[in-house]
Amino acid sequence: MNFKDTTYIIMGGTTGMGLASAIALKEKGANVLVVGRNLESCASAQETLGAGALFFCGDATNAKTMKAAISIAHDTFGTISGLFHVAGGSGRKWGDGPLDKITLEGWNKTMELNLTSMMLSNQAMVNYFLEQGRNGVILNMGSVLGFSPSPKYFTTHAYAAAKSAIIGFSKSIAAYYANKNIRVNVIAPSLFITPMAKRAAEDDAILHFLKTKQPLDGGRPGASEDINSAVLMFLHPDSKFITGQVLAVDGGWTLSEGQY
Template sequence: MENWLTTKSIVIIGGTTGLGLSAARAFVRQGANVVVVGRNPESCLMAEVDLGRQARAKQGDATQPQTAFDAIQLCVREFGSFDGLYHVAGGSGRKFGDGPLHELSLEGWDTTLNLNLTSLMLSNQAAVRAFMGLNKGGAILNMGSVLGYSPSSHYFTTHAYAAAKSAVIGFTKSIASYYAKYNVRVNVLAPALVDTPMAQRATQDEAIQEFIQTKQPLDGGRNGLPSDLDGAAVYFMSDYSKFTTGQVLTVDGGWSVTEGQY
């Protein structure tokens, strides 16, 4: 079987754990060089060992303007090219005060938008500037969520998070429209509940797990696995998607088309 990503050099913001690390492994298996960025120095070291010689890991905070720029510079320096950006970084603002609107704190709102939307704007901006500076096209893939357009009011009531993930879609479509003439394509992957470090509250709650069996009924009714998104991520980073931009691909086990039983 051919390798879909041979000759591609890709930066993954939030690539040292969970969905990002799983995608990085898939990219490397498909022939890509990768630079993965994570906040935790330990996870960066582990990722670099895990991914092997086609990878470099860089410690950085996605909410800081320089982080994505530095990672892209490293990618060009080490691998001679920069072809794609996958923005996975984000997180729950629950512990900062995100929740139902009548309980939502301003800190919860600001922190959640910063984590999930501002960080993404910064990485997308760095990628677009790099593509234009290199005078070439490229691919950007942004991490959305089904909660951005398919709410679940009983167990998943974080309204700032839903707003941020909804905004990811609007932002992506808007920049996809503008930069299409530069041959830069920008798309969104939208998962439902996936087993990641961020999802521990839900994955360890018996009542939520029972709900998920009927809300995500595909493949026996289960939580998503990071690897469930790998094929889609490979597609969007590859030349097979060279005529696809401004799209949202939902990988949710059926979440957005089922009721879910309490």
């Protein structure tokens, strides 16, 4: 799959699945600009990706961040082909959890991290495509928790609501901008080994549960690289007839009841 003469912005691309996708795109010939929220992660990603990739440090919940990233990528590489929005996170430390225990701060922070950040990046990218008068692609990061809950171990209800809203938002804008050939799709992973999933990945009971909840490949958490094939498929220009779709990359999560 050749990505020569294409350029992509990965919002939240300095760690985890975003970084794995940036590596895969660059290896296939794409130009990439990755955005992260702190200097340490940007520096680490720069060392990993090497020369030819661009980096921008900024907060995805700030409307100026995506606009600046678009300006830098366009000035350096020329026309931008698409966006992969990965940025998000758990609101657990602010008070996300079961509904009877959610704090208002936990709810608001979770929505800001996951939903507002995505709206801002998508809006800026769509405006760019419209201003340039060209087609383009947006891929948003959802979660299986947005439509396939797991009530014993994964009870952050604000997070599930935000990830469900990402699906509705993405389908709605996919429909509205289809006649402009602007495609919008969603990837919904299950439990992957990422910085956000540290709590679950170090819990023996959850890892045992995954043996039957994510039964593929021995019943394990996903590795960041496990989403790469799906990302490349959705972002490639040849996928020009695919929009408004949600693909679970979940090791079988949505097919299994899981055993305690």
